[in-house]
Amino acid sequence: MLKILLLNGPNLGRLGKREPAVYGRATLADVERSVRGRAKACGAKVDSFQSDVEGVLVSKIGGSEGVYDGIIFNPGAYTHTSIALRDALQSVRVPCVEVHLSNTAAREGFRHVSHTAAASLGQIMGFGVLGYELALIAVIDYISSRNGKAANKHNGKGCKVKREKSRGKG
Numbered sequence: 001m002l003k004i005l006l007l008n009g010p011n012l013g014r015l016g017k018r019e020p021a022v023y024g025r026a027t028l029a030d031v032e033r034s035v036r037g038r039a040k041a042c043g044a045k046v047d048s049f050q051s052d053v054e055g056v057l058v059s060k061i062g063g064s065e066g067v068y069d070g071i072i073f074n075p076g077a078y079t080h081t082s083i084a085l086r087d088a089l090q091s092v093r094v095p096c097v098e099v100h101l102s103n104t105a106a107r108e109g110f111r112h113v114s115h116t117a118a119a120s121l122g123q124i125m126g127f128g129v130l131g132y133e134l135a136l137i138a139v140i141d142y143i144s145s146r147n148g149k150a151a152n153k154h155n156g157k158g159c160k161v162k163r164e165k166s167r168g169k170g
């Protein structure tokens, strides 16, 4: 079973309360629930970790090799400032997909730079909580293709989720 680390940086523990007009009303627990639901359908297991502290996030990433197959990471404001997080991502052979709830490209100029994106497979932003699920699908698809598995569960199409099956039934 694939093990995925869901990693969230500063202020993301305050989701739901924090600037709901920008980040929505979903809490971090809601994010974890939706990612775990999707992961279950993909045959993956998710551990979730949030910290407001840059060094703690660096250590978590540093310790991810050999423990996790992939990382879904919202570095919060550290995205725009942290060379240490970028170096940490680059120091491990664990593929990472960067996520942002908001579309940072449509916000203040200082949010247009991501130091961490270059050390990630790619970025997903602007889709709220769904972005985390999309990141999970992307990282699982990458790992599966790298491992040469065309497993029916890791099909790169969102895996088998009840929600998808029931779509169209009204």
Ligand code: DQA
Binding pocket: 010, 011, 012, 074, 075, 076, 077, 078, 079, 099, 100, 101, 102, 103, 104, 111
């Ligand atoms: C964020 C975007 C960052 O610019 C901001 O500092 C955050 C949240 C997002 O998810 O949209 O903390 O990463």
